[in-house]
Amino acid sequence: MIVVVTKLGVRGMALYPFILIRNPKDRYDFQLIQHELIHHKQQIELLILPFYIFYLLEYLYHRFKGRNHNEAYLNISFEKEAYLNDDDENYLQNRKLWSFMRYLN
16 A cells, blocks of 8 residues: 655655655656565565564664665665666566575675
């Protein structure tokens, strides 16, 4: 379910089972919605709450390695998987279980 939150600090966010977007027009942006749906798959695989814990721990790990906010965010395995596949309309149908694991570093 897509929910418009005009004061959202980012363009889009997946909080299972919702996709939050800042701009109502973004509900028609395939790449953005696909990106967030990939996060839904990741969240389901990790039974929701552990996803957020691992996401935060991975972000903090990259920050402690000296990366700035944006670099740390882009190095999170969940984000790497989503960004590298958000333009593939068949990705969610063909995605293998735990695919984000290949992007861990």
